[in-house]
Amino acid sequence: MRHLIVIPAYNEEEALPQTVARLQGLPAGFEILIVNDGSKDRTRDVANALAATSRLPVHVAHLPINCGIGVAVQTGYRFAVTDGGYRYVVQFDADGQHDADYIPALVAAAERDDLDLCVGSRFICDFGPGSRSTPARRIGIRFFAWLIGAMSGTKVTDPTSGFRCVGPRACRRFADSYPEDYPEPESLFWCARNRLRVGELPVRMFERQGGVSSIRKLKAAYYMVKVSLAILFDRIRGHELPALPLPQPTA
Amino acid sequence: MINAEFLMLLGGIGAFVMTLYWVRVRELRERYAIAWLTVATLLLLTGLFPGALKGIAEWAHLSYPALVLFVALGLIYLNSFFVSVSLTRHYRWNVRLTQQMALLEERLRRLEGKEAITGEPQVETDVTSK
Numbered sequence: 001m002r003h004l005i006v007i008p009a010y011n012e013e014e015a016l017p018q019t020v021a022r023l024q025g026l027p028a029g030f031e032i033l034i035v036n037d038g039s040k041d042r043t044r045d046v047a048n049a050l051a052a053t054s055r056l057p058v059h060v061a062h063l064p065i066n067c068g069i070g071v072a073v074q075t076g077y078r079f080a081v082t083d084g085g086y087r088y089v090v091q092f093d094a095d096g097q098h099d100a101d102y103i104p105a106l107v108a109a110a111e112r113d114d115l116d117l118c119v120g121s122r123f124i125c126d127f128g129p130g131s132r133s134t135p136a137r138r139i140g141i142r143f144f145a146w147l148i149g150a151m152s153g154t155k156v157t158d159p160t161s162g163f164r165c166v167g168p169r170a171c172r173r174f175a176d177s178y179p180e181d182y183p184e185p186e187s188l189f190w191c192a193r194n195r196l197r198v199g200e201l202p203v204r205m206f207e208r209q210g211g212v213s214s215i216r217k218l219k220a221a222y223y224m225v226k227v228s229l230a231i232l233f234d235r236i237r238g239h240e241l242p243a244l245p246l247p248q249p250t251a
Numbered sequence: 252m253i254n255a256e257f258l259m260l261l262g263g264i265g266a267f268v269m270t271l272y273w274v275r276v277r278e279l280r281e282r283y284a285i286a287w288l289t290v291a292t293l294l295l296l297t298g299l300f301p302g303a304l305k306g307i308a309e310w311a312h313l314s315y316p317a318l319v320l321f322v323a324l325g326l327i328y329l330n331s332f333f334v335s336v337s338l339t340r341h342y343r344w345n346v347r348l349t350q351q352m353a354l355l356e357e358r359l360r361r362l363e364g365k366e367a368i369t370g371e372p373q374v375e376t377d378v379t380s381k
Contacts, residue, residue, distance in 0.1 A: 060357060060360075061350075061354055063349055064352065067346060071346050071349070074346075074350065075353060075354065079354055082354065
């Protein structure tokens with residue numbers, strides 16, 4: 001069974017080689033897609049070079065202009081759907097924040113619990129300082145967790161985590177429609193609202209290894225307002241997927 | 252003597268001429284021209300028959316120029332709103348095309364790589380035979 005790891009990359013020439021190197025320990029069956037989001041540095045050349053030398057199959061999609069994180073990630077879902085044959089798609093940051101050792105666990109948890117979206121959470125277990133984001137961001141994360149819980153009834157601890165494993169149903173939907181910017185809380189809420197199965201798994205995260213965060217201080221206020229409104233707008237939409245069958249009792 | 256009614260008439264004629272010119276040089280699609288010709292017609296009618304608008308102005312306790320301004324702002328709002336809708340749609344199309352191009356480029360690179368290894372063409376180039 002094949003699984004795809006999608007790495008959106010914007011100006012990540014420094015961190016990308018180390019990130020791909022960390023993925024080389026994964027078992028056979030995992031493939032990597034680097035989506036170069038119109039980078040202005042040498043990310044394009046670095047990604048092409050990594051594709052030529054990697055042990056795991058590495059695909060590279062170059063968006064000709066910078067379209068934003070949501071479009072870059074959606075390109076990965078579109079690749080998985082059109083290319084076919086992938087069971088799970090794992091989102092993985094290029095900047096070295098995510099720990100590749102947790103990828104098999106995320107996929108296993110999604111398979112075991114039949115999850116459509118399994119989110120790697122920093123807040124279920126304490127992995128020490130540096131793994132839980134800044135205090136200001138934690139307030140924002142808690143707010144989104146509360147909002148999603150209030151609007152959908154689904155309890156989550158880390159709705160902004162970009163380390164997540166997506167099953168076929170959600171993957172097909174994300175390939176068709178995905179939020180453009182700051183997509184994680186909104187896409188998670190969409191899954192919860194449409195009665196897809198959402199779960200979390202404790203994961204360790206690291207400090208950024210390079211590049212620039214897509215959320216800087218000046219954008220923080222816009223981020224909070226935009227994502228909150230997007231969730232509220234999404235709440236007034238009807239169900240966009242038929243209800244899942246009820247779990248069958250085991251004999 | 253210039254008054255509000257005369258200005259409406261001039262505005263209507265100007266809007267007609269401008270719309271027809273841009274359609275003629277193929278810089279304005281007919282579907283958008285219909286909306287602008289409707290605006291021009293409204294301006295012309297209110298200029299030609301000011302009594303109709305004056306009746307509405309009296310009913311709304313507004314002066315004729317104030318009502319004209321109110322209607323104009325309403326039309327500008329509607330137009331701007333639907334331009335935003337159109338922009339959203341075009342953004343989505345652009346994104347889809349950009350993604351498709353990137354994915355096709357990736358597929359082409361993969362097929363070229365396979366072709367270099369096997370020495371055999373990986374895709375049928377003669378589509379006319381199908």
